[in-house]
Amino acid sequence: xxxxxxxxxxxxxxxxxxxxxxxxxxxxxxxxxxxxxxxxxxxxxxxxxxxxxxxxxxxxxxxxxxxxxxxxxxxxxxxxxxxxxxxxxxxxxxxxxxxxxxxxxxxxxxxxxxxxxxxxxxxxxxxxxxxxxxxxxxxxxxxxxxxxxxxxxxxxxxxxxxxxxxxxxxxxxxxxxxxxxxxxxxxxxxxxxxxxxxxxxxxxxxxxxxxxxxxxxxxxxxxxxxxxxxxxxxxxxxxxxxxxxxxxxxxxxxxxxxxxxxxxxxxxxxxxxxxxxxxxxxxxxxxxxxxxxxxxxxxxxxxxxxxxxxxxxxxxxxxxxx
Amino acid sequence: xxxxxxxxxxxxxxxxxxxxxxxxxxxxxxxxxxxxxxxxxxxxxxxxxxxxxxxxxxxxxxxxxxxxxxxxxxxxxxxxxxxxxxxxxxxxxxxxxxxxxxxxxxxxxxxxxxxxxxxxxxxxxxxxxxxxxxxxxxxxxxxxxxxxxxxxxxxxxxxxxxxxxxxxxxxxxxxxxxxxxxxxxxxxxxxxxxxxxxxxxxxxxxxxxxxxxxxxxxxxxxxxxxxxxxxxxxxxxxxxxxxxxxxxxxxxxxxxxxxxxxxxxxxxxxxxxxxxxxxxxxxxxxxxxxxxxxxxxxxxxxxxxxxxxxxxxxxxxxxxxxxxxxxxxxxxxxxxxxxxxxxxxxxxxxxxxxxxxxxxxxxxxxxxxxxxxxxxxxxxxxxxxxxxxxxxxxxxxxxxxxxxx
Numbered sequence: 001x002x003x004x005x006x007x008x009x010x011x012x013x014x015x016x017x018x019x020x021x022x023x024x025x026x027x028x029x030x031x032x033x034x035x036x037x038x039x040x041x042x043x044x045x046x047x048x049x050x051x052x053x054x055x056x057x058x059x060x061x062x063x064x065x066x067x068x069x070x071x072x073x074x075x076x077x078x079x080x081x082x083x084x085x086x087x088x089x090x091x092x093x094x095x096x097x098x099x100x101x102x103x104x105x106x107x108x109x110x111x112x113x114x115x116x117x118x119x120x121x122x123x124x125x126x127x128x129x130x131x132x133x134x135x136x137x138x139x140x141x142x143x144x145x146x147x148x149x150x151x152x153x154x155x156x157x158x159x160x161x162x163x164x165x166x167x168x169x170x171x172x173x174x175x176x177x178x179x180x181x182x183x184x185x186x187x188x189x190x191x192x193x194x195x196x197x198x199x200x201x202x203x204x205x206x207x208x209x210x211x212x213x214x215x216x217x218x219x220x221x222x223x224x225x226x227x228x229x230x231x232x233x234x235x236x237x238x239x240x241x242x243x244x245x246x247x248x249x250x251x252x253x254x255x256x257x258x259x260x261x262x263x264x265x266x267x268x269x270x271x272x273x274x275x276x277x278x279x280x281x282x283x284x285x286x287x288x289x290x291x292x293x294x295x296x297x298x299x300x301x302x303x304x305x306x307x308x309x310x311x312x313x314x315x316x317x318x319x320x321x322x
Numbered sequence: 323x324x325x326x327x328x329x330x331x332x333x334x335x336x337x338x339x340x341x342x343x344x345x346x347x348x349x350x351x352x353x354x355x356x357x358x359x360x361x362x363x364x365x366x367x368x369x370x371x372x373x374x375x376x377x378x379x380x381x382x383x384x385x386x387x388x389x390x391x392x393x394x395x396x397x398x399x400x401x402x403x404x405x406x407x408x409x410x411x412x413x414x415x416x417x418x419x420x421x422x423x424x425x426x427x428x429x430x431x432x433x434x435x436x437x438x439x440x441x442x443x444x445x446x447x448x449x450x451x452x453x454x455x456x457x458x459x460x461x462x463x464x465x466x467x468x469x470x471x472x473x474x475x476x477x478x479x480x481x482x483x484x485x486x487x488x489x490x491x492x493x494x495x496x497x498x499x500x501x502x503x504x505x506x507x508x509x510x511x512x513x514x515x516x517x518x519x520x521x522x523x524x525x526x527x528x529x530x531x532x533x534x535x536x537x538x539x540x541x542x543x544x545x546x547x548x549x550x551x552x553x554x555x556x557x558x559x560x561x562x563x564x565x566x567x568x569x570x571x572x573x574x575x576x577x578x579x580x581x582x583x584x585x586x587x588x589x590x591x592x593x594x595x596x597x598x599x600x601x602x603x604x605x606x607x608x609x610x611x612x613x614x615x616x617x618x619x620x621x622x623x624x625x626x627x628x629x630x631x632x633x634x635x636x637x638x639x640x641x642x643x644x645x646x647x648x649x650x651x652x653x654x655x656x657x658x659x660x661x662x663x664x665x666x667x668x669x670x671x672x673x674x675x676x677x678x679x680x681x682x683x684x685x686x687x688x689x690x691x692x693x694x695x696x697x698x699x700x701x702x703x704x705x706x707x708x709x710x711x712x713x714x715x716x717x718x719x720x721x722x723x724x725x726x727x
Contacts, residue, residue: 020352199383199707240666243656260634263625268670273705300676303593
């Protein structure tokens, strides 16, 4: 640990991982939007290429070549085959096509057989772009990655080390050295884990943080807790709320508010219970993980699109004190 | 408001489906509650249909695993003790059994079954690539889950097997896993890669043929020749299991297509999981699998879309002051503070309106579903997590009797 961790957005590579369905893409997109709003240029990389990222900016899908999808935000979709071609072209000066047969099938095979190949092609491309940014050759300052889900991220981040364990000589060995160094640099990289206040996502987050610390040398940034329900009542307010649900009060309310009074009180009861269940999981998370937690509220009005990206970016900005 | 009105009973129910099928595969994207729904369906079958029911679960939440007594069991199935069910007030007609999937153990078993001899089997099991391959090969969990299912079904020990599927990035992947596994072992590429080692006579001496030379030169430059040789040797050994493996993978695939097998898709009514679920339903139908049921999990109560509720919520906000005044009159000390009561009333009204928007969005998304199977079950958001048999029993009531929807 060399002094205090640099502010999140001052780093060069921010990866977002987490259990499927917790909102990784939204957090990556919102972070990119937030960074662009304070004047940075951002490359947003979608690793699982589901096309979610451009949609968060109301943009059509993008390919391997970065395209500006929003002022200050470029996006690209990871494609390991394209990454291999680029690697071969840049590093080995091999005229690729036609010499090693159908590249896709070869890659498919090698990637299946050799652990870490697909992963290294993914993380290698990402870190290569980071180095371009640091050395001033890119037209962006920050790389934000909508990374692989919990089950896959450790293999991806550890790919460079895995390869060096398996491969004794050759260019791959030397070329993975700088990659590991950039990934390990806390001034450059931060892995952020996205979660929700639910049992499984919290359990996976705790396990993942632990596993990342044990197995890979990559600095951790924050844990982003998505879809946090609002606290409806203070303790005193809750007593009042409980009193509203007493039978005699209920009659009075039904008389004044109509048949729907029960529905309204039941809905609030459900909201309180859901919040409380979530709070138990959050408490467990806080006790088990010593990383800064950022809270993003549950959004009632909209579920996706640029509008949501903006709202989440604002929430993250507030949490980061921007 | 609770029980369904007479005459609206759908012709098809989940109960009927479970009575007819021997295997139910629950699938859907991550975080939708597949595991709980699968366990609840198995519990419901035990209660209503009887017989011996197994729930094979991939990655249960810890507390659920504890509740079912699954911890530290590896691949072994065990019976959920009748006392546990009784304690939750459940009169079970049949036996509920539970098992988890231990991927590594299952792969090892498979190798031991198919290897031509023990020496080859151990050469494979001890290969450093073997661990990485089985642990990281993205489809290996998918395949092994289906393989275990086949194995258990073939044992003839259960009347009904309920399985939840592994969390894959793409829910459709596991459908293709058996076919892909067969393709992989039969691929020309695999033969091509191992060819120089096979024709070279003694292991490790490579004889290049013209066609493969550039590939090897390329691969050597990237990976180093030792590494490539390790891979080739590993696959040479692995190939000795080829015919056993492929015929097995084909048998697994046949079982998934069998009339006795059905698929149930689980989703929440959020845009992304629902989109996945729709694609998944379509993929099942396209591939001639039996799409048996759609389970909408964690839905919000219909009362959130009730016009009376909306009116009451509006009045709570607009007339909070006068209402609070009237409530002071009740003499309840918790309602003595007029301002506090007014604030609580406004909060209650706002909260209803917030959740009402979500409930309406859910209803609309549900209405827009293009292709739905005959059985559609809804399970509402339960206030607490499902982490015990009680919780599973309440889910199963919704699955079987459509309570409160």
